[in-house]
Amino acid sequence: MWRDMWLIAGMGLRRSLRDRSILIQGLLAPVLIALVVGAAFGSGVNVSATIGIADADRSDLSQQLARNLTSAGGDGISFSTVSGDPRAALDSGTYGAVLILPAGLSEAVLAGRPADLQVVGRAADPLAGSIAESVAGGVAANLQTARITAVAASDAGVAPGPSIERAVTAPAPIRVEQGEVQGTFSVMAYFAPGIAMLFLFFIIGNGARSIIVERNEGTLQRILAGPVTTSAVLLGKTVQVMIVGIASLTAVWLVTWLGFGASWGQPVGVLLVIVAAVAAIAGISLLITGLARTENQADALTTIVALLFAVAGGTFFYGASGTLSAIRQFTPNGQALAAFVDLSAAQASIVEVMPRVLLLFSIGVATAAVGLIALRNKVLT
Amino acid sequence: MEGPVLQVTDLVRRFGEHTAVEGISFTISEGETYGLLGPNGAGKTTTINMIAGLLTPDQGSVTVLGEPVVGNRKSLIGLVPQDVALYPDLSALENLQFFGKLQNMGGARLKSRIAEVLEIVGLADRARDHIDTYSGGMKRRANIAVGLLHEPRLLILDEPTVGVDPQSRNSILEAVTELGGAGMAVLYTTHYMEEAERLCDRVGIIDAGRLIVEGTREELVARMGEQATIDLRVAADDDRISRWCADVEGLPDVSAVRPFPGGVQVMTAGGTGLIAPVVQAAQRHGVDVTAIDVREPDLEAVFLHLTGKALRD
Numbered sequence: 001m002w003r004d005m006w007l008i009a010g011m012g013l014r015r016s017l018r019d020r021s022i023l024i025q026g027l028l029a030p031v032l033i034a035l036v037v038g039a040a041f042g043s044g045v046n047v048s049a050t051i052g053i054a055d056a057d058r059s060d061l062s063q064q065l066a067r068n069l070t071s072a073g074g075d076g077i078s079f080s081t082v083s084g085d086p087r088a089a090l091d092s093g094t095y096g097a098v099l100i101l102p103a104g105l106s107e108a109v110l111a112g113r114p115a116d117l118q119v120v121g122r123a124a125d126p127l128a129g130s131i132a133e134s135v136a137g138g139v140a141a142n143l144q145t146a147r148i149t150a151v152a153a154s155d156a157g158v159a160p161g162p163s164i165e166r167a168v169t170a171p172a173p174i175r176v177e178q179g180e181v182q183g184t185f186s187v188m189a190y191f192a193p194g195i196a197m198l199f200l201f202f203i204i205g206n207g208a209r210s211i212i213v214e215r216n217e218g219t220l221q222r223i224l225a226g227p228v229t230t231s232a233v234l235l236g237k238t239v240q241v242m243i244v245g246i247a248s249l250t251a252v253w254l255v256t257w258l259g260f261g262a263s264w265g266q267p268v269g270v271l272l273v274i275v276a277a278v279a280a281i282a283g284i285s286l287l288i289t290g291l292a293r294t295e296n297q298a299d300a301l302t303t304i305v306a307l308l309f310a311v312a313g314g315t316f317f318y319g320a321s322g323t324l325s326a327i328r329q330f331t332p333n334g335q336a337l338a339a340f341v342d343l344s345a346a347q348a349s350i351v352e353v354m355p356r357v358l359l360l361f362s363i364g365v366a367t368a369a370v371g372l373i374a375l376r377n378k379v380l381t
Numbered sequence: 382m383e384g385p386v387l388q389v390t391d392l393v394r395r396f397g398e399h400t401a402v403e404g405i406s407f408t409i410s411e412g413e414t415y416g417l418l419g420p421n422g423a424g425k426t427t428t429i430n431m432i433a434g435l436l437t438p439d440q441g442s443v444t445v446l447g448e449p450v451v452g453n454r455k456s457l458i459g460l461v462p463q464d465v466a467l468y469p470d471l472s473a474l475e476n477l478q479f480f481g482k483l484q485n486m487g488g489a490r491l492k493s494r495i496a497e498v499l500e501i502v503g504l505a506d507r508a509r510d511h512i513d514t515y516s517g518g519m520k521r522r523a524n525i526a527v528g529l530l531h532e533p534r535l536l537i538l539d540e541p542t543v544g545v546d547p548q549s550r551n552s553i554l555e556a557v558t559e560l561g562g563a564g565m566a567v568l569y570t571t572h573y574m575e576e577a578e579r580l581c582d583r584v585g586i587i588d589a590g591r592l593i594v595e596g597t598r599e600e601l602v603a604r605m606g607e608q609a610t611i612d613l614r615v616a617a618d619d620d621r622i623s624r625w626c627a628d629v630e631g632l633p634d635v636s637a638v639r640p641f642p643g644g645v646q647v648m649t650a651g652g653t654g655l656i657a658p659v660v661q662a663a664q665r666h667g668v669d670v671t672a673i674d675v676r677e678p679d680l681e682a683v684f685l686h687l688t689g690k691a692l693r694d
Contacts, residue, residue, distance in 0.1 A: 004483060007479065007482050007483060011468075011479050014471075015468065015470060015471070018470055019470075217464070217466065218462050218464045218465070218466030219466050219467065219468060221430075221435050221460075221462060221466065222460065222462060222466040222480065222527070223480075223483060224434075224435055225433045225434065225435055225455065225458065225460040226455055226456065226480070226483045226484050226531075227452055227453045227454075227455045227456050227483075227484065227485065228483050
């Protein structure tokens, strides 16, 4: 039986390789999409923005605020003073956004009146606009402190000026620092396997559906008319789709790693997750093929399932919280992506990703078992 | 060799409420070509699938050389399905290599056997071309080559000449004749009566899942007695033809009158002696007879007589 199984798997692989679409879907498309994503973000997330500070108030208070801000920044974010018209400065392209400290700011603060901070940005650089808004929020909090100081000084019959200056320039009582992040999160190492797994549903689905195609074309009956068991045929097809899937995902890994420096984590762990992910997708594809009545129905179901899993599993976007994050845990590609992120960003060990790997294998075995039983009945009738 | 190559005993197969095959039994001996004739839906392919081990009978048994067809004994049968069952994106050579290996062939034996069967079906010079570049006839010949590859004791050919050009058809029929002559048992189903007449040592006629008669061509024709078939081409409106047919049915020795487009078929035990009264009746009803063809009893007539329908219905 094993010899027949390998013969059938080999024939399927030979035909798959001649079908150029598998090279496009299995290697070219995932690598190209990962390249595009990688070109946009590099192999890690790089944020850069230059925020302009326009001081229209020219008071001691506003100048102190501007000095504080321009000496801050870092990690790709910088602040610099804008002289002249803030909008013209924005149009020059030097700044992604400009935070305007308006005329009368100091006076309003000292008098305990509300003061308006303005942020002007460019639609083409929403990131800089968001950063400038956050900074404005920080400044507003600082000014609120100044206002409270002014009111307190006034109530105590003390001149508020020096107190406000101390309040504004004093270091914050609590500093929140970003903790140490181990490793680097590679965008390409996230999106490449995500996209590759989406295409795997189609590639592996094609392989699984070849059982129905061969049944319709009569080659399956011809094989079974010889001394070949149904089990050998079904196992051969399973081996075929597993090899195609593993080869495809491994090729995407090697190209993005060796070609573009996107590390997916330690190789043995990556290979383990690849095999487990392919097993899960292969099982689901066999289940779909076994339950579908026709080839077209199997095709349509594969597309629906693949896209649903892609959306729910985080193929198209990284961050997720709440319900979406919970849903991700129930998708095989979501589990696989989480394992890949664990391996690459958190530099997890094999033992640490093992629960996800075992879950993926369990999904694969359970769905494949039901699918193969259904296919066996289909083949024999 | 003692005993038949194929023994089919009381085969029954049901699909839900429908009984596709009901109690079919026959045998085929070494070197014998057995024709299984029947209209579409008669149960021929179901019978073949049970013989080839692709369908499990609900009842009855199939033995080849005295033993059930299971496991490696399936290699005793070569199946040539009705539709071309080959990988179109592979060459004939690649198809033969694959199916040969599944028959546990390999090495020099497989190589030489592939060369032999390609020669038999006349495709040696196109062996490396993809099947999807072949004509319909060439595909059918390649289909037969795979069935012959492992030198089976029983070759099953399910309507191998459907949609084939005359040259390929002749080539296929010659190959089958040679195989029978070489000692292979052949089970041949066809719609074409002339093929059955030319190839088959014995014929079984199957209708509605039952084998209604079997025997040699001579034995079957003898069942028809001295009946001849007179085909008359006529020109008249349908009313006149209907009245004329009713008149002819009343003539002595006429066993059946069947109109067909542009003419009427009369079956008679009266031989050519009946031509004159039939033509006279036509004149009486204003029907112009434009051509007359008298045929001696043949398998077509036997089939029509037994099933009440033409083979290609």
